[in-house]
Amino acid sequence: MYESHWQLTARPFEASNDSRFYYPSEVHQGALFRLRYALENRRSAALIAGPSGLGKTILVQHLAAQLPEAAGPLVHLVFPQMPADQLLAYLATELSSVMAIEPENSPAERGFRGNAPSIEQSVRRLHGALVENARKGRHAILALDEAHLIRDPETLDTIRLLLNFQHQGRPVATLLLIGLPSLLTTLQRIPELEDRIDLKCLLPRFTLEQTMGYVAYRLKAAGATRTIFAPDAVECLHDASQGVPRRINRLADLALLVGFAEELDTITARHVESVADELLARSIDAGAL
16 A cells, blocks of 8 residues: 555565565574574474564574475474374374375274374374385474463473484484473473473564664565665664564554655654554553453
8 A cells, every 4th residue: 555655566564474574683593593403403302482573483484495305394383282182193194294195094093983093093193204204314393383382281291202203313303392481481390391402592572773674674675765764763663662573563564554644755753653652552442342
């Protein structure tokens, strides 16, 4: 809607997985480097944690696009809050599907009369797929997003036991846990699992300098050739968003829309403050309902 007014070729702060808008900040590139090290060296488990809105999931997707052929396939579970038997069944089914492995025709593999498979059946199927993948010289990645939501001790213990899968003395997959900082507290209560995490990446919020770089990068990626956000406006974006990219996107996008409606040439701190106050008012009103 506002692209032509600001002489842009795309909406710069749209929530999308478009690689053009991936900002290689020092924070994200450092985490990306460490995660690549863990995966390419076939470590058993790694963790990435940080507040909501910092781009953890996008980082994992960007990571997957950069991995060599030997690293994969990737099974990405975005809703891990399920009992242990369902979690195993999901991972086994997804991995087999990606590898185009047909399920056995025996009742033991299908589940008696179409019932959900038992833990034993899912473990056998998952282990078989991972070993077959390893025999081909590949190393699978099992990514559990929103892992901080997992509270069931049995499910957490099942995740730990997945790390025992090996082929020729080496792990057949890397378990990648992704979640909020509370995930670290959960792991502290389960030392048997925490001890198996080979690498931990903690994403902090953007500094002011990083926010300035982020805004400039995304505007340039959207075709901007002139100053749209005044320096004080970017400082206000940083303060109002607390350095969280998702909040920056929301504020900046609305500011561009308001600026278009008011036919502004440049967005200043006053305009960002007005937008931030409006969003805050909406949040308060929604909470009162």
